[in-house]
């Protein structure tokens with residue numbers, strides 16, 4: 001039996017992950033997020049606002065006696081407010097950093113607290129990164145910063161895994177490419193004075209250059225299943 005903890009299953013890529021994974025009755029999915037949109041015998045949901053780091057810190061991963069593999073997919077994310085630094089609302093800035101970076105790090109810590117000594121259990125962490133982790137985009141300061149932080153936290157776990165010889169652990173931080181979700185709607189409707197690449201994203205959509213959430217989820221799941229690479233940060237577009 002395989003257990004998948006996935007944040008942000010209400011829509012977009014997270015919903016596609018859950019739907020794909022639930023096609024196999026050997027899989028259980030535990031969604032984590034503000035809203036539950038899935039009804040399935042093998043799905044359960046933990047209501048949690050990832051902006052609320054005090055509540056996130058209290059979240060405990062379960063003991064799954066029959067599990068062969070346990071997976072954490074830190075998928076939930078927000079672009080936050082698209083605006084230049086100096087004009088940002090501080091509450092929105094802090095929220096975006098909490099949702100995209102602080103809460104995923106706390107969840108990774110709690111995940112490894114629960115499972116790191118389980119020698120025979122396969123343990124996989126997939127963080128949904130972005131090309132914005134390694135390229136600065138104007139107006140996206142909180143988003144770029146949080147994804148860069150997520151990459152580095154993942155790299156450190158990978159190095160600790162080697163030093164402490166943690167068995168059966170794989171960790172990835174993968175940029176998925178441009179996906180047709182609500183996040184892209186927000187990008188295309190941004191004001192040009194807050195983000196000067198709006199036209200590029202509108203063109204990409206008009207040219208049919210966006211991936212569907214389902215095809216992205218399928219490719220990412222195949223990537224973490226079959227990857228022989230020790231690279232933590234990867235870009236699905238180069239796979």
Ligand SMILES: NC(=O)c1ccc[n+]([C@@H]2O[C@H](COP(=O)([O-])OP(=O)(O)OC[C@H]3O[C@@H](n4cnc5c(N)ncnc54)[C@H](OP(=O)(O)O)[C@@H]3O)[C@@H](O)[C@H]2O)c1
Nearest residue numbers: 008010011012013034049050075076077178179181182183
């Ligand atoms: N779309 C793209 O082109 C693209 C490109 C690169 C990377 N990504 C990454 O892919 C991941 C999925 O994004 P998406 O495109 O599927 O975006 P999306 O359609 O906007 O979905 C975002 C998900 O995150 C959840 N979420 C947001 N704020 C939350 C909070 N405070 N607490 C709990 N859950 C929260 C949302 O749930 P609620 O129902 O609670 O709002 C939703 O399920 C993100 O990490 C994003 O950065 C996307």
